[in-house]
Amino acid sequence: MALLAAQQGQRVLxxxxxGRGDIAAFFEKRPVGFRSETVFPGLxxxxxxxxxxxxxxxxxxxxVPIPGRVGPLAKVFDFVAxxxxxxxxxxxxxKICWEVRESLEGRAHWDLVVVDAAATGHIVAQLxxxxxxxxxxxxxxxxxxxxxxxxxxxxxxxxxxxVVTTPEEMPVHETIELVGRVREHLPVSLGAVVVNxxxxxxxxxxxxxxxxxxxxxxxxxxxxxxxGPGVGDVLTAADLAVTLRRxxxxxxxxxxxxxxxxxxxxxxxxxxxxxxxVTRMVADALGEELGL
Amino acid sequence: MTTIETESLDRLLAxxxxxxxxxxxxxxxxxxxxASAAVAASRLGGKVLVVTxxxxxRLADALGLSALGNLERxxxxxxxxxxxxxxxxxxxxxMLDTKQSWDDLVLRHARDEExxxxxxxxxLYHNITARFVQSHDYIAMERLHEIHAEGGYDLIVVDTPPSxxxxxFLEAPERMADFFGSRLLRWLTMPYRVGGRxxxxxxxxxxxxxxxxxxRILGSQFLEDIAExxxxxxxxxxxxxxxxxSVEALLHDRRTTFVVVSTLETxxxxxxxxxxxxxxxxxxHLGAVVLNKTLPDYLLDEAGDAAARALVADPGPAAExxxxxxxxxxPAAARRALATIGESxxxxxxxxxxxxxLRSELGRLPAPVLRVPAFEExxxxxxxxxxxxxxxxx
Numbered sequence: 151m152a153l154l155a156a157q158q159g160q161r162v163l164x165x166x167x168x169g170r171g172d173i174a175a176f177f178e179k180r181p182v183g184f185r186s187e188t189v190f191p192g193l194x195x196x197x198x199x200x201x202x203x204x205x206x207x208x209x210x211x212x213x214v215p216i217p218g219r220v221g222p223l224a225k226v227f228d229f230v231a232x233x234x235x236x237x238x239x240x241x242x243x244x245k246i247c248w249e250v251r252e253s254l255e256g257r258a259h260w261d262l263v264v265v266d267a268a269a270t271g272h273i274v275a276q277l278x279x280x281x282x283x284x285x286x287x288x289x290x291x292x293x294x295x296x297x298x299x300x301x302x303x304x305x306x307x308x309x310x311x312x313v314v315t316t317p318e319e320m321p322v323h324e325t326i327e328l329v330g331r332v333r334e335h336l337p338v339s340l341g342a343v344v345v346n347x348x349x350x351x352x353x354x355x356x357x358x359x360x361x362x363x364x365x366x367x368x369x370x371x372x373x374x375x376x377x378g379p380g381v382g383d384v385l386t387a388a389d390l391a392v393t394l395r396r397x398x399x400x401x402x403x404x405x406x407x408x409x410x411x412x413x414x415x416x417x418x419x420x421x422x423x424x425x426x427x428v429t430r431m432v433a434d435a436l437g438e439e440l441g442l
Numbered sequence: 443m444t445t446i447e448t449e450s451l452d453r454l455l456a457x458x459x460x461x462x463x464x465x466x467x468x469x470x471x472x473x474x475x476x477a478s479a480a481v482a483a484s485r486l487g488g489k490v491l492v493v494t495x496x497x498x499x500r501l502a503d504a505l506g507l508s509a510l511g512n513l514e515r516x517x518x519x520x521x522x523x524x525x526x527x528x529x530x531x532x533x534x535x536x537m538l539d540t541k542q543s544w545d546d547l548v549l550r551h552a553r554d555e556e557x558x559x560x561x562x563x564x565x566l567y568h569n570i571t572a573r574f575v576q577s578h579d580y581i582a583m584e585r586l587h588e589i590h591a592e593g594g595y596d597l598i599v600v601d602t603p604p605s606x607x608x609x610x611f612l613e614a615p616e617r618m619a620d621f622f623g624s625r626l627l628r629w630l631t632m633p634y635r636v637g638g639r640x641x642x643x644x645x646x647x648x649x650x651x652x653x654x655x656x657x658r659i660l661g662s663q664f665l666e667d668i669a670e671x672x673x674x675x676x677x678x679x680x681x682x683x684x685x686x687x688s689v690e691a692l693l694h695d696r697r698t699t700f701v702v703v704s705t706l707e708t709x710x711x712x713x714x715x716x717x718x719x720x721x722x723x724x725x726x727h728l729g730a731v732v733l734n735k736t737l738p739d740y741l742l743d744e745a746g747d748a749a750a751r752a753l754v755a756d757p758g759p760a761a762e763x764x765x766x767x768x769x770x771x772x773p774a775a776a777r778r779a780l781a782t783i784g785e786s787x788x789x790x791x792x793x794x795x796x797x798x799x800l801r802s803e804l805g806r807l808p809a810p811v812l813r814v815p816a817f818e819e820x821x822x823x824x825x826x827x828x829x830x831x832x833x834x835x836x
Contacts (some may be wrong), residue, residue, distance in 0.1 A: 269467065319820040321468065352782050360775035361783070363768045372767035373780075376760040377752050380745030384753065387741060387790050388783035393818035420789035422796055424708060 151312075152264040153177075153433040156193035158442065160261040163249060164195040167242055167267045167276070171197040176429045203241040239279035240296070247299045250308065267311075270324045274331050277303060277311070277338055303338050310341030315405070317345055317398035326408040342412040344436075345402065349395045349418050352388065361388065414439040450812065450836035451701070454729045455482045455597060458699045460590060460692070461729065464602045465703035466713040470734045473821040473830060474703050474814070475601035476505060476535075480522070480824065481831030483533040488596030491534040493586065495603045504823045505535040512539045512546075512585070514594075517824075525824035534595070538603070543581040551681035557674055566671040580617075580686075587689045612693065612724065619686040699729035706736050706797035711804070718807065728809045732834065733801070735816040741794035746787060753784030 152164040163186060166173040171181030177189035184203070186196035246265055252258035268276045275282075280296040280303065303309050311332060315325040325343060332340060353361055363369060365385055373381045406413055416435045419428060455461055455478065463475040472494055479492035491514060492505070502508060506517050514536040522529050545562060552558035561567055582603050589598060692698060700721055704714035714731070721728050740746060753760060757780035764780075765773040804811065814833045821830055 316468075319822065320470075320472075350786075352786055353779060356772075357775050357779045357782070360771060360779040363771040364764055364776060364779060366768055368767040369764040369771065372763040373760050376763035377749045378745060380743060380747065380749035381753075381760070383740045383743050383746030384750050384783055384787045387746070387787045390738070390816075390818060391786045391790065394816075397819055420792045422792060 151433075151436060152193055152195075152262075153190060153429055154437050154440075154442070155262045155264070156190055157433065157437075160192065161259050162193045163260045163263045164189070164193060165246055165249075165263060165265045166195070166197045167246070167265055168269075169198045169200075170266075173197065173266060175425060178426045198242050198245065200238045200241040203245040207241070207244065236275075236279045236283050239276045240283055240299075243276060243279050243299060243303075244295070247302050250302055251298065254308075270328050273311075273328070274335055277332075277336050281337075300337065303336075306339035309338055311336075311338050312341040312344060313409075313411075314344045314346055316347045317349075317402045317405070319401055322401040322405045325405060329409045329411065340411055342414050343405065343409055344414045344416060345405070346416045347418045348402075348415045349391065349398060351395060352392055358392075361392075365389070450810075451478055451482070451730060451834045452485065452836065454699060454701075454810075456486050458697055458729065459596065460586065460598050460600065460695070460698040461701055462586075462600045462602060462693075462698065463701045463703055464717060466710040466717075469703050469705045469710050470821070471703045472501065472601045473827065474701075474732055474734055474834070475599050476501065477821070477827040477831035478701070478834055479535075479597070479599040480517075480527055480529075480533055480827045481835050482597055482599070483529045483531070484522070484527040485835055486597070487530045489531045489534065489594065490597045490599065491536060491589065491595045492599045492601070493536050493538060493582075493589070494601040495538050495582065501822050502537070504827070507535050507537050512536060512542050514589070521824055525828045527824065527828050531596070536589075538582055538585060540581050543585050547581070547584060547682075548678070551678040551685070553677045557677055561671070561674050564671050564674070566668060583689045583693070584685065587685070587692050590692060612720070612726070616686070616690060619683045693726060696727070699727045701730050701732060702728065703732045703734055705734055706800045708800065711800055715804070718809075722808070728807075730809050731804075731807055731811045732814060733811060734814045736813050737790065737794040737797055738815055739794075741787070741791050742798060747791060750784040750787035750791070753780045754788065757781040757784065 152162045155162045164173065171183055174180060174182045174187070174189050174195050177193070177195070179187070179189045179195075182189070182195045182197055184196060184199040186194040189195045246263060249258060249260060250263055253260040253263075267273050280299040284293065284296045284300070313325050313328060315321040329340060329343075332338060364373065370382065370385065373385075402413075414436065416432060416439070419431055421428070421431070461475075461478065463471055463478070465471055476492050476494065479490050482488075483490035494502075494505075494507070504521075506515050506521075514534050517533045517535055519529060519532070522533060527533075548561050548567075549558050552561060582600070586598065586600055589595070702714050702717050702721070704710045718728060718731065757777045760780050761773050761776035764776050765771045801811075812834055814830060817826070817829065819826070821827060
């Protein structure tokens with residue numbers, strides 16, 4: 151998504167909310183840290199680091215000297231983050247929201263911030279952190295900080311949560327559950343569900359009948375005579391492909407019915423390559439789905 | 443140290459009383475754990491329990507886990523029998539209920555009932571048990587200890603919770619112990635202990651930089667809430683730490699083994715490898731590595747490759763031959779179908795080669811590596827589990 155937007159001429163910031171610097175490997179670049187680095191023309195990437203985010207926050211907002219005097223900051227931070235629920239989440243969301251606000255107010259230049267967010271189990275807690283903190287903290291500076299974050303997150307013109315899944319039983323189940331929980335607990339609007347690794351439909355209805363006939367013993371014997379002994383494996387593999395596709399189609403149907411969101415399909419890639427080659431192919435497929 | 447090469451989980455599970463299945467998310471860990479438990483119960487006998495975290499609904503139904511709660515329930519023997527599993531001493535299943543497990547823990551360790559209820563009603567407590575990432579991981583291990591100590595089972599199979607970092611649950615007991623024993627916690631709660639719960643709070647302490655910073659970030663009321671909560675919680679310290687230590691000891695017990703589950707895809711496999719090295723670094727027993735959902739070997743056959751290439755290049759001769767053998771077959775449709783299946787074979791062959799390469803990169807692991815094929819259908823019933831289990835037990 152980030153590459154596609156950059157190719158369309160947008161200035162994009164890609165954030166790994168889990169702090170995985172190797173997100174840059176998708177662009178054949180060395181791992182990135184908290185400071186964003188350009189990984190493609192118009193596209194910068196950064197890895198979240200909640201401790202660095204806290205330092206930045208303290209420096210920018212409270213004008214408190216970096217508390218070197220209270221012992222190793224890492225230890226103190228670790229402690230506070232463990233003791234006070236939501237601290238890590240708010241520092242992650244806070245940094246992302248801050249980049250967005252700076253851009254909206256003309257102090258930073260991102261047209262789009264793409265976040266590779268936390269896993270399904272944590273995303274509601276992460277996006278709900280401003281709200282949760284708001285409920286816990288009666289007064290104090292944090293209270294004034296959570297308001298604007300909630301405003302940005304709940305503005306459907308600014309933020310959209312997109313769910314990525316695969317057409318398998320558990321991922322589809324989790325996606326349906328997540329969409330339900332987001333609608334119930336978060337003011338964040340949902341964009342689309344991106345279904346990755348969709349297997350191709352092999353046959354039209356008429357050709358499927360032909361495939362059935364080709365698997366009859368007489369036909370198989372004739373095929374082996376014409377093409378060689380390996381044709382049996384080819385038929386078996388085709389059967390596997392058809393069955394896998396059919397099982398997945400059922401999950402997709404369930405998903406489509408349950409989420410009531412636009413679905414974007416990305417094909418299973420049968421290639422050996424990794425890195426930029428794959429990123430490009432996925433961006434192209436996404437662009438096609440979006441009609442760009 | 444040499445490990446006896448076993449081609450199956452048979453000997454491993456016969457020798458162990460706890461098997462913890464771990465690995466990255468989305469690799470079918472729950473199915474593999476449940477299948478191992480089911481087949482162990484039928485092949486090895488003994489009373490077997492599978493503790494799972496968040497199974498797919500149909501799988502949960504199959505195990506008789508449609509109701510929530512920590513209760514261990516027997517899987518109906520007649521249903522096992524219908525799936526071809528003759529279980530002598532019973533297969534049991536339980537789901538992990540984080541919230542209830544925490545409540546039980548507090549009730550067990552609190553100094554008195556009043557403290558327990560003060561903790562249980564604290565809104566910070568609700569937040570922590572619901573949102574605290576490590577809480578899930580810790581409680582899974584705590585629950586395992588509890589069940590093990592009761593001695594009701596010959597084998598306990600544990601499906602670990604999905605977590606951002608697959609290792610969180612290993613560190614959880616230690617972290618919990620560290621946390622409640624930390625000087626920082628005492629430091630943070632000190633002003634409240636000195637000055638009484640609310641009264642003359644932060645007389646001297648408030649001027650210290652740490653509190654100034656904490657105060658400005660969190661607000662004094664919130665800080666006070668935290669301190670109050672942890673003061674109560676700290677009364678459970680000794681019981682808690684002792685418990686965390688014995689949980690850790692249990693993980694290191696020679697009757698406990700770890701089975702790492704992965705698929706042959708780059709990202710999950712890298713996580714699984716990392717996990718294996720961490721288990722070794724911690725001197726925990728790695729029993730086996732299970733590679734789930736692998737593509738069949740016939741995709742790597744040269745004969746298949748040759749046939750597929752021939753069909754893609756020119757499906758004509760094969761289509762004609764087949765049409766002569768099957769009179770109903772339309773030659774034009776046969777040509778299209780044959781070109782398509784040739785193409786499809788070559789596609790899957792690329793994927794199978796990718797898997798084979800990853801497998802060879804796995805190198806030498808100090809434990810048997812077991813492969814489970816990709817089943818066409820999802821595993822969602824007991825006969826599916828039996829099929830999967832057969833692959834693991836050889």
